[in-house]
Each structure stands twice: as C-alpha cells, then as structure tokens.
Amino acid sequence: xxxxxxxxxxxTNLDFQSLVKLLDADLAIRDGDDHDFYHQFNGIDTLxxxxxxxxxxxxxxxxxxxxxxxxxxxxxxxxxxxSERGQGFASQLLxxxxxxAKDLGFENxxxxxxxxxxxxxxxxxxxxxxxxxxxxxxxxxxxxxCFIKSIVTK
Numbered sequence: 001x002x003x004x005x006x007x008x009x010x011x012t013n014l015d016f017q018s019l020v021k022l023l024d025a026d027l028a029i030r031d032g033d034d035h036d037f038y039h040q041f042n043g044i045d046t047l048x049x050x051x052x053x054x055x056x057x058x059x060x061x062x063x064x065x066x067x068x069x070x071x072x073x074x075x076x077x078x079x080x081x082x083s084e085r086g087q088g089f090a091s092q093l094l095x096x097x098x099x100x101a102k103d104l105g106f107e108n109x110x111x112x113x114x115x116x117x118x119x120x121x122x123x124x125x126x127x128x129x130x131x132x133x134x135x136x137x138x139x140x141x142x143x144x145x146c147f148i149k150s151i152v153t154k
Contacts, residue, residue, distance in 0.1 A: 002055050002056050003054075003055070003056055003057070004053065004054070004055055004089075004092070005053075005054045005057075006051055006052070006053050006054070006092065006093065006096050007051065007052050007054065008049070008050070008051060008100070009050050009051070009052055010047060010048050010049070010050055011046070011047035011048075011050055011064070013050065013052065015052050015059035015062075016050050016052055016059075016062050016064075016077075018059070019052075019059060019061070019062040019079050019081075020062065020077055020079070022079065022081070023062075023077060023079035026079075026082075027114070046066070047064045047066055047076065047077070048066075049064055049065045049066065049073075049097075049100060049101075049104070050062065050063070050064040050077070051063050051064065051093055051096055051097060051100070053080070053089050053092060053093055055084060055089075060080060060081045060083075060084040060089060061079060061080035061081065061084065061089045061090065061092075061093050062077060062078070062079050062093070063075065063076075063077060063078040063079070063090075063093040063094065063096075063097050064076045064077045064097070065097050065100065065101050065104075065106075065109070068110060071106060071107040071108055072106060072107070072108040072109070072110055073101045073104070073106040073108075073109055073110075074109070074110050074111060074112075075094070075097060075109055075110070075111035076111075078090060078093065078094070078111075078120065078123075080093075085119070090123050091123065091126070091127060094123070094124075094127050095127070097109070098149070098151045101151055102151050102152075102153075106151065107150060107151065107152045108148055108149065108150055108151060108152075109129075109148070109149050109151055110132070110135060110146065110147065110148045111124065111129070111146070111147050112134070112135075112138050112144050112145070112146050112147075113144075113145055113147070114143055114144060114145070115142075115143050115144070115145055116143070121145060124147045127149070128149050129147035129148065129149045130147060130148055130149065131145060131146070131147055132146050132147060132148045133146070134146045
C-alpha cells in the first residue's frame with residue numbers, strides 16, 4: 001500500500017518545475033516540428049494555482065489552472081510520470097483542479113491538448129470534458145484539440 005497526498009503550490013515549487021521539464025521533453029518528442037509553436041504557450045512563470053501529487057512523498061504528477069476569463073480557467077501542465085500512469089493519478093489531479101477552480105469562482109474549465117496525446121484525450125473525455133472549437137491561440141491549428149467542462153453544480 002502506498003500513501004497519496006495532493007498539495008497546492010505555485011510554479012516556483014522545484015518539484016513542479018522538475019515534472020514540467022519531463023513533460024516538455026515528452027511533448028518535444030510527440031509534437032516534433034510543432035513543439036516550438038506549442039511551447040510558447042506553456043510558460044510556467046505566472047502559474048499561481050498548481051497541484052502536485054505525491055506517492056510515498058515523491059512527486060509523481062502535476063497540473064495547474066490559470067485565469068482565462070471571468071467565468072473560465074484553463075487547465076495547464078497536466079503530467080504523470082510514465083512509471084506511475086494507469087493508477088488514476090491524472091483523474092485525481094483533474095478533480096482537485098476542478099474543485100479549486102470552483103472555490104475560486106470559476107464556472108468552466110477549458111484546455112488544449114495535442115492530437116498526438118491519445119492518453120490525455122481519453123482522460124479528458126472520461127472525466128466529462130467535451131470537445132469544442134479551438135479557442136484563442138489554438139484557432140486554426142489542426143494538431144490541437146480543445147475541451148470544456150462546466151464545473152457548476154446543478
């Protein structure tokens with residue numbers, strides 16, 4: 001049996017930064033020539049709402065939300081170590097981000113993922129996110145897939 005803990009932090013956290021470096025390395029391989037385009041939208045300097053998932057006191061997953069507009073936050077930097085996938089950690093992180101966004105007064109979460117990330121696409125669909133027309137900087141980008149989820153309790 002193992003111990004799981006999820007901690008709130010910000011992008012100055014060194015564990016968060018380490019996981020994001022691994023995420024970026026993975027995305028560089030998956031995105032190939034498109035990586036530089038996507039990378040410009042994934043800076044972490046200003047992320048104030050980040051989560052870390054610890055398994056037996058080791059950071060194995062992360063995620064963040066950031067302001068998009070008055071009613072909507074954007075999910076950013078979702079990642080779980082490859083060796084720790086398949087245990088529901090990404091779903092746990094996403095659920096915690098949804099709760100945090102609700103607490104901050106947001107009604108919706110949006111996100112973008114790449115078509116070369118089938119695991120992420122499956123996760124978001126499983127967690128109730130619906131595909132929408134690409135928003136913002138992702139409009140017209142064929143390798144992007146955007147999602148939305150209402151987090152308002154009905």
